[in-house]
Amino acid sequence: MPTSSAARTGALIVAGGALTALVPAVAGVFAVTTLADVFMVATFAIALNLIAGYGGYPAFGNVVFFGIGAYATGVAQANLHAPFAVGVAAAVILSAATALATGPLFFRLRGHYFAIGTLGLNGAVAQLVTNLPLSGGAKGLSLPIVSGSPSAIAAFFYELFLGALVVALLVSVWVERGRLGYAARALRGGEDVAQSLGVDTLRTKVALWTISAALTGSIGAVYAYFINYIEPPDVFSLGLSVKAFVIMLLGGAATVFGPLVAAFFVEGAVALTQHLSLNYDVGFLGLIVIAAVVFFPRGVSRSLRERLLARRTVKRLG
Amino acid sequence: MSALLELSALRAGYGDLEIVHGIDAVVGEGEWVALVGVAGAGKTTLMSAIAGTLAVRGGTLRFAGREIGSRAAHARVSLGMALVPQGRRLFTGMSVEENLIAGAHVLRGRGAVAGALERAYALFPLLRERRRQAVGTLSGGEQQMCAIARALVSRPRLLMIDELSLGLAPLVVDDLLGALERVRLEGTALLVVEQDVEAAFRFASRAYVLQLGSIVLQGPTAAVRADPAFTGSYMGI
Numbered sequence: 001m002p003t004s005s006a007a008r009t010g011a012l013i014v015a016g017g018a019l020t021a022l023v024p025a026v027a028g029v030f031a032v033t034t035l036a037d038v039f040m041v042a043t044f045a046i047a048l049n050l051i052a053g054y055g056g057y058p059a060f061g062n063v064v065f066f067g068i069g070a071y072a073t074g075v076a077q078a079n080l081h082a083p084f085a086v087g088v089a090a091a092v093i094l095s096a097a098t099a100l101a102t103g104p105l106f107f108r109l110r111g112h113y114f115a116i117g118t119l120g121l122n123g124a125v126a127q128l129v130t131n132l133p134l135s136g137g138a139k140g141l142s143l144p145i146v147s148g149s150p151s152a153i154a155a156f157f158y159e160l161f162l163g164a165l166v167v168a169l170l171v172s173v174w175v176e177r178g179r180l181g182y183a184a185r186a187l188r189g190g191e192d193v194a195q196s197l198g199v200d201t202l203r204t205k206v207a208l209w210t211i212s213a214a215l216t217g218s219i220g221a222v223y224a225y226f227i228n229y230i231e232p233p234d235v236f237s238l239g240l241s242v243k244a245f246v247i248m249l250l251g252g253a254a255t256v257f258g259p260l261v262a263a264f265f266v267e268g269a270v271a272l273t274q275h276l277s278l279n280y281d282v283g284f285l286g287l288i289v290i291a292a293v294v295f296f297p298r299g300v301s302r303s304l305r306e307r308l309l310a311r312r313t314v315k316r317l318g
Numbered sequence: 319m320s321a322l323l324e325l326s327a328l329r330a331g332y333g334d335l336e337i338v339h340g341i342d343a344v345v346g347e348g349e350w351v352a353l354v355g356v357a358g359a360g361k362t363t364l365m366s367a368i369a370g371t372l373a374v375r376g377g378t379l380r381f382a383g384r385e386i387g388s389r390a391a392h393a394r395v396s397l398g399m400a401l402v403p404q405g406r407r408l409f410t411g412m413s414v415e416e417n418l419i420a421g422a423h424v425l426r427g428r429g430a431v432a433g434a435l436e437r438a439y440a441l442f443p444l445l446r447e448r449r450r451q452a453v454g455t456l457s458g459g460e461q462q463m464c465a466i467a468r469a470l471v472s473r474p475r476l477l478m479i480d481e482l483s484l485g486l487a488p489l490v491v492d493d494l495l496g497a498l499e500r501v502r503l504e505g506t507a508l509l510v511v512e513q514d515v516e517a518a519f520r521f522a523s524r525a526y527v528l529q530l531g532s533i534v535l536q537g538p539t540a541a542v543r544a545d546p547a548f549t550g551s552y553m554g555i
Contacts, residue, residue: 182420189409189420192371196403198395198424198472306411306452313451 006177009256010170017166024155032154034271036226039161040219042263044240045247046168047215050175052245053253054184055208057107060241061118064125065095065213067236069220071129074141074230079134088221095217096210098125103206119238126236140231143224157226164219165260171211172256180207185254246285250292252299262300322347322476322507323368323399327377330367336375337363338531345476350499350508352518352539355528361511362404364528365480368509369401370394382475396424400474404481404511406465408453414464415449421468431471438467441497459490466494470501477501478509483517491517519543 024032044066051059072094073087082090102121109117129135136142146153175181183204186194191201224230244259247266251258269288273281296303323345331337338360345351355361366372368379370391379387386394400421409417418438422431439446442463448456453464462482469477477498483491491514499521502508512518519525519539527535527548535548542548 179423182416183423185409185412185416186420186423190407192366192391193403193407195391196369196371196395196401197421197468198392200390200392309413309452310455313455 006173009173009177013166013169013173017162017169020162021159024151024158029151029154032151032158034267036154036158036161038263038267039158039165040223041240041243041247041267042260043161043165043168043219044216045244045251045259045263046165046172047212047219048241048244049248049253049255049259050172050212050215051205051209053248053255053259054175054181054188055205056184056188057205057209058111058115058245059118059209059212060115060238060245061120061122062212062216062244063236063238063241064118064122065098065216066220066223066240067122067126067129067232068095068098069217070224070230070235071135071141071220072217073221074136074143074224075134077143077225078136078141084221084225087225088218091217091221092214095220096214099210099213100206103209104202107202107205107209122236122238122241126232129236130232136231138232140229140234143228143230145228146225157222160222160226161219164215164222167218168215169256169260171215175208175211176254176256180204184208188254243285246289246292249299250288250296252296252303252305255299255305258299320347321345321380322349322382323509324380325368325377326380328364328367328379329375329377330363330372331375332363332372336531338367338528340377341533343526343533343536345507345509347475348502348505348507349524350502350510350522352522352525353509353511353528354513354515354518354525357513358530359528360531361528362480363531365401365404365478365509365511369399369478371401395472395474398473398475400469400472400477402462402465402469402477402479402482406461408461408465408468410452410454412453413450414445414453414456417453417464417468418445418449418471422471424472434471434473438471441470441500442467459486459494462486462490462494463497466498470506474506476507476509478511480511482510482512483514495520515543 023035048059048062051057069091072091073084076082076087076090077084106114106117130138146156183194183199186197186199187201187204194201220235224235247262248259250266251262266288270281270285273284321344325341325343328341329336329339341364353361363372367374370389374387378385381394381397381399386397409420415435418435419431422434425431425434444460445463445467448460453461456464466479482494495517498508510518510522522539524537525539525542526533527542535542535545
């Protein structure tokens with residue numbers, strides 16, 4: 001059974017996270033903020049990977065949970081004057097509840113239809129938020145400002161995003177090596193086969209999406225507090241979903257560390273191209289997408305893993 | 319012998335098309351029953367309806383004394399039935415052992431899963447040797463072993479196999495049949511779909527002959543084989 005190796009991987013993640021937590025003590029504000037952004041994007045991609053990678057359901061509108069998380073904490077902090085921790089809790093609960101409630105409906109759809117359905121959900125929720133009096137509507141919502149020196153503030157949000165990333169990685173390991181992960185893999189092998197092996201396919205999909213939503217909602221909350229001002233076009237932006245998809249596919253769908261590695265690569269590339277030219281940076285991102293699809297149609301780490309499995313097999317046979 | 323699986327007037331099909339019409343059949347505890355018929359007779363449709371991946375149109379379907387016609391496929395596995403689907407449908411890109419673990423979904427606890435894997439490996443020692451290999455690299459016979467083992471790890475009371483021998487060498491089929499007879503002696507009933515009558519009748523005690531969605535002949539295998547109508551119906555004459 002692979003459980004001992006899962007425990008080892010988990011310990012490795014926690015140790016790596018603890019080490020990485022020390023970075024703000026030695027690095028400048030710019031580096032710390034840039035890394036925090038990478039952690040946020042990586043967490044989004046890892047959460048997306050749970051449903052889109054492991055589950056095989058392209059939840060293109062997953063950014064809806066980012067927006068729900070951002071607005072949950074925004075309303076809690078700005079309107080209800082609740083502490084940030086309450087905002088995060090509200091973000092996680094509301095996001096997860098949305099996935100749990102709408103999942104049984106959306107999972108009647110498959111493939112492209114499911115992807116389009118989730119886009120509709122994002123559009124509907126964004127519209128709802130724009131028109132609700134509590135959320136400040138199209139004018140947006142201002143959150144309380146964290147007090148402290150710039151470096152202390154940067155470090156604070158860095159640790160929060162890092163914490164979310166560590167949790168997302170641990171959840172990924174748990175999903176991949178656990179019962180849910182095998183159910184998800186069976187699902188990708190064909191829903192009828194999965195069912196005839198005893199897998200409750202609807203429950204599996206809803207569980208994956210709910211976990212994905214909770215993680216995405218939590219970083220939406222941290223983002224809102226970090227940026228101080230949120231408006232629907234920003235936190236329900238499909239650009240974030242697209243970027244997360246690129247990262248997931250580039251790193252390797254249904255792998256634990258693939259999206260993290262790819263997040264560093266893509267965000268690094270974006271920072272570099274923006275540094276070189278503010279006019280062509282988006283074009284460069286497009287080139288990365290094309291290159292990823294052409295050279296690693298199944299993702300970098302997945303291709304490597306399959307090559308490894310093939311080599312081991314050849315060795316065994318030889 | 320008490321009935322483990324009981325079909326009466328069972329109907330199933332796709333869309334506007336009814337494929338199997340009013341099937342009456344029984345599989346007893348620990349019994350090996352063969353379901354034969356030419357291609358297009360409705361064998362896979364019937365198996366899918368029993369397993370629950372295809373909705374039952376009418377009639378009753380009872381398993382272990384319970385009406386299960388309206389239960390979801392995954393819930394039927396928990397009750398003790400398992401299906402080896404046509405074409406095996408293994409999870410490619412996963413190793414042999416990962417396929418077996420996926421099959422053990424209904425078992426709770428690591429000990430139970432480990433025990434089930436152990437029994438599967440005892441039945442098919444070759445799979446133990448290959449347990450870390452990708453299933454795509456196995457031969458056809460080994461893949462069928464893996465598919466049978468994947469169904470067996472859920473510890474079913476009834477194992478259903480949709481096409482055991484298709485595309486396999488006769489020696490491999492002998493091995494598989496021998497292994498299945500051991501499974502039956504340990505108390506698992508078998509319902510095996512076959513096009514190859516020789517293979518189908520070797521260990522089965524009874525047989526049903528399906529033709530154009532209806533059972534045209536049934537009884538002890540020896541009697542079915544001796545029936546002049548059998549050659550006629552089976553050859554489609």
